[in-house]
Amino acid sequence: MALEQISRVIDGKRKIVKKPELLAPAGNLEKLKIAVRYGADAVFIGGKDFGLRSNADNFSIEEMAEGVEFAKSFNARIYVTTNIYAHNENMSGLEEYLEGIQGAGVSGIIVADPLIIETCKRVAPKLEVHLSTQQSLSNWKAVQFWKEEGLERVVTARETGHEEVKKMKEKVDIEIEAFIHGAMCISYSGRCTLSNHMTARDSNRGGCCQSCRWNYDLMMDTGNQQQEDQAMFTDDSSPFAMSPKDLNLIMSIPKMCDIGIDSLKIEGRMKSIHYIATVVGVYRKVIDAYCDDPDHFQINPKWVEELAKCANRDTASAFYEGTPSYKEQMYGEDNQSRKTNYVFSGLVLDFDIETNIATIQQRNYFKPGDTIEFFGPESEGFSQVVDTIWDEKGNKMEAARHPLQIIKIKVEQPVYPYNMMRKNKGKEHQTS
Amino acid sequence: MMKPELLVTPTSVNDISVLADAGADAFLVGEEFFGLRLAGEFNRNDVKKAIEIAHQKGKKVYVAMNAIFHNDKVDFLADYIDFVNRVGADAIVFGDPAVLMTAREVAPDIKLHWNTETTATNWYTCNYWGRKGASRAVLARELNLDSVVEIKDHAEVEIEVQVHGMTCMFQSKRMLLGNYYRYQGTTMEIQRQGQEENLYLYDQERDNSYPVFEDENGTHIMSPNDICMIDELDELVEAGIESIKIDGILKSSQYLQVVTKAYRKAIDALVEDEDTYFDIREELYQSVADIQPKNRPLDTGFFFKETVY
Numbered sequence: 049m050a051l052e053q054i055s056r057v058i059d060g061k062r063k064i065v066k067k068p069e070l071l072a073p074a075g076n077l078e079k080l081k082i083a084v085r086y087g088a089d090a091v092f093i094g095g096k097d098f099g100l101r102s103n104a105d106n107f108s109i110e111e112m113a114e115g116v117e118f119a120k121s122f123n124a125r126i127y128v129t130t131n132i133y134a135h136n137e138n139m140s141g142l143e144e145y146l147e148g149i150q151g152a153g154v155s156g157i158i159v160a161d162p163l164i165i166e167t168c169k170r171v172a173p174k175l176e177v178h179l180s181t182q183q184s185l186s187n188w189k190a191v192q193f194w195k196e197e198g199l200e201r202v203v204t205a206r207e208t209g210h211e212e213v214k215k216m217k218e219k220v221d222i223e224i225e226a227f228i229h230g231a232m233c234i235s236y237s238g239r240c241t242l243s244n245h246m247t248a249r250d251s252n253r254g255g256c257c258q259s260c261r262w263n264y265d266l267m268m269d270t271g272n273q274q275q276e277d278q279a280m281f282t283d284d285s286s287p288f289a290m291s292p293k294d295l296n297l298i299m300s301i302p303k304m305c306d307i308g309i310d311s312l313k314i315e316g317r318m319k320s321i322h323y324i325a326t327v328v329g330v331y332r333k334v335i336d337a338y339c340d341d342p343d344h345f346q347i348n349p350k351w352v353e354e355l356a357k358c359a360n361r362d363t364a365s366a367f368y369e370g371t372p373s374y375k376e377q378m379y380g381e382d383n384q385s386r387k388t389n390y391v392f393s394g395l396v397l398d399f400d401i402e403t404n405i406a407t408i409q410q411r412n413y414f415k416p417g418d419t420i421e422f423f424g425p426e427s428e429g430f431s432q433v434v435d436t437i438w439d440e441k442g443n444k445m446e447a448a449r450h451p452l453q454i455i456k457i458k459v460e461q462p463v464y465p466y467n468m469m470r471k472n473k474g475k476e477h478q479t480s
Numbered sequence: 481m482m483k484p485e486l487l488v489t490p491t492s493v494n495d496i497s498v499l500a501d502a503g504a505d506a507f508l509v510g511e512e513f514f515g516l517r518l519a520g521e522f523n524r525n526d527v528k529k530a531i532e533i534a535h536q537k538g539k540k541v542y543v544a545m546n547a548i549f550h551n552d553k554v555d556f557l558a559d560y561i562d563f564v565n566r567v568g569a570d571a572i573v574f575g576d577p578a579v580l581m582t583a584r585e586v587a588p589d590i591k592l593h594w595n596t597e598t599t600a601t602n603w604y605t606c607n608y609w610g611r612k613g614a615s616r617a618v619l620a621r622e623l624n625l626d627s628v629v630e631i632k633d634h635a636e637v638e639i640e641v642q643v644h645g646m647t648c649m650f651q652s653k654r655m656l657l658g659n660y661y662r663y664q665g666t667t668m669e670i671q672r673q674g675q676e677e678n679l680y681l682y683d684q685e686r687d688n689s690y691p692v693f694e695d696e697n698g699t700h701i702m703s704p705n706d707i708c709m710i711d712e713l714d715e716l717v718e719a720g721i722e723s724i725k726i727d728g729i730l731k732s733s734q735y736l737q738v739v740t741k742a743y744r745k746a747i748d749a750l751v752e753d754e755d756t757y758f759d760i761r762e763e764l765y766q767s768v769a770d771i772q773p774k775n776r777p778l779d780t781g782f783f784f785k786e787t788v789y
């Protein structure tokens with residue numbers, strides 16, 4: 049793609065005119081709406097069939113239609129993942145399913161199996177077809193192949209680096225979608241059957257049980273029947289593990305925008321609304337700030353910190369910035385999910401500008417004296433200490449104990465519906 | 481009944497003649513730069529020799545180009561395909577569409593076998609690659625026997641199925657062994673050549689050992705058991721599967737000879753007279769079981785196993 053199509057000088061200031069789409073995951077309608085409100089340009093969801101993540105909550109056709117309607121009012125698009133590698137027995141019902149998705153007004157599907165690609169072109173031609181990362185697409189010539197097959201977009205393999213994607217973009221006129229954030233396979237996607245072997249669950253149909261994250265002993269067979277096999281680790285080192293740190297490309301967003309990547313994708317259909325709001329919110333700000341003034345752009349350290357507040361693992365840039373070393377993996381204790389200090393504790397329903405009282409739906413325990421912070425698309429966010437908590441009828445409460453209970457507190461700055469409140473556990477008020 | 485081709489992956493050029501005599505009909509060879517998880521490394525000269533020897537004996541040779549290619553290797557595809565074509569290989573085995581695209585340009589007449597291993601799971605998709613130019617599809621090993629037969633029933637391309645040996649469960653582009661050594665402080669650098677072949681991951685919970693190795697395509701983790709279908713070949717052969725494969729990866733040449741001979745006998749007996757096959761199959765199975773390396777139990781892969789999801 050020609051560089052002048054990506055950026056242009058407007059009123060003496062260079063701007064990125066070809067802004068990439070920010071694509072967010074959603075496991076249900078509530079998450080979809082949050083993703084859109086927090087600035088996603090598009091949301092990908094799973095249907096009841098033909099998608100990986102068979103245990104994520106998935107959308108019925110009616111829910112898809114509702115999601116599409118909602119997204120439309122924000123000018124956002126919906127894609128449905130149908131990225132299994134189908135077995136013979138999965139072939140029936142596919143046509144009706146794709147027709148249903150098209151009928152729901154969805155913009156496109158994300159596909160790996162040519163069976164689904166061709167069936168979609170035949171029965172649901174209004175749907176765009178995007179090639180899933182499950183195809184582990186790693187070179188421009190393969191991109192060319194899928195372009196000639198009539199696909200609108202391809203998702204690159206997570207193993208591709210910046211220069212590689214740049215070349216794909218230069219060589220082939222097709223939309224490219226790349227992951228920027230979230231958990232990922234340590235194998236080439238679509239090329240791992242650990243779960244099939246270890247637990248008889250088919251990973252390429254959504255049954256993966258993350259066997260890669262278990263611990264193993266690395267041993268060497270000495271080739272001598274008399275001699276015992278040799279352990280390739282010492283007593284004080286951690287066992288062999290294959291856990292990658294989660295992807296985080298916040299620092300690479302500028303160069304991704306510069307080469308005209310069409311869609312920047314966040315992983316995590318199983319993740320909470322707090323996660324989605326945080327991650328989408330941050331990347332929205334990064335993309336907007338960079339595209340508005342690429343020549344004076346600087347990463348705000350607050351954005352980086354913000355991402356860490358919803359992370360349950362350490363993060364790294366994986367292959368996008370070079371070949372990952374052991375430092376981009378986790379061994380031993382680090383291999384366990386680590387909770388951040390922050391807990392999602394409330395969703396703002398309403399705010400009274402006269403009294404500065406916010407009405408909040410409780411999502412996790414908090415009490416007076418706790419340090420909390422609010423964030424949302426409208427502001428940079430702020431932090432304060434919880435003062436009095438009232439219930440809906442105005443009775444004072446010792447603590448907000450009950451999930452989904454409606455409570456009220458005084459806030460120090462204006463908040464907006466769908467803003468979120470999180471508590472800093474490190475600054476919990478000790479009562480005793 | 482049609483006799484399926486018996487395809488073997490040899491460990492070196494020297495294997496070609498002996499394995500041909502042991503009863504192999506075809507060989508899969510290649511080099512790590514282009515092919516995945518080969519039983520032996522065949523440079524261009526070796527490929528050429530292998531083809532000469534095999535063709536003299538009326539056997540076929542396929543060349544592996546089924547790696548996942550990144551941009552940097554795309555430029556090498558045309559030259560290699562041209563070479564493979566010139567030396568008279570009987571087919572190229574590919575997974576990445578870049579190979580298919582390049583073959584169309586460089587050697588439009590060469591036969592192509594589609595083999596991505598894990599993703600050939602339904603007949604429609606096999607036929608899809610057939611329409612794109614493949615003459616054969618190599619099925620995923622995670623399929624059960626009924627699915628294999630059903631695919632064959634609907635296939636417009638030849639179908640190849642692995643019936644013996646180790647299978648790959650996992651490929652990462654990351655250097656997971658090297659990373660682990662470096663994480664531990666490099667004290668365990670392995671230098672002696674060949675030693676890497678003996679590494680495995682031990683899974684305490686399942687008491688399984690998974691061979692693991694690293695090469696320029698990344699890290700590969702292999703199945704804990706060897707498939708052995710020598711006593712269960714009847715349905716596959718009756719269904720008309722065109723090619724059955726013995727994978728020789730991480731096996732010795734002597735082992736491959738014995739196993740190839742046993743399968744040869746099994747196929748011949750089966751096609752000649754099923755009852756003879758049923759009479760000798762246990763014996764044949766035993767002859768293979770007797771030479772199994774330690775840590776390598778035999779099983780039937782996914783042929784009789786259901787997976788859920």
Ligand code: SF4
Nearest residue numbers: 233234240256259260
């Ligand atoms: S086991 Fe790990 S690498 Fe394999 S499919 Fe599952 S998450 Fe991916």
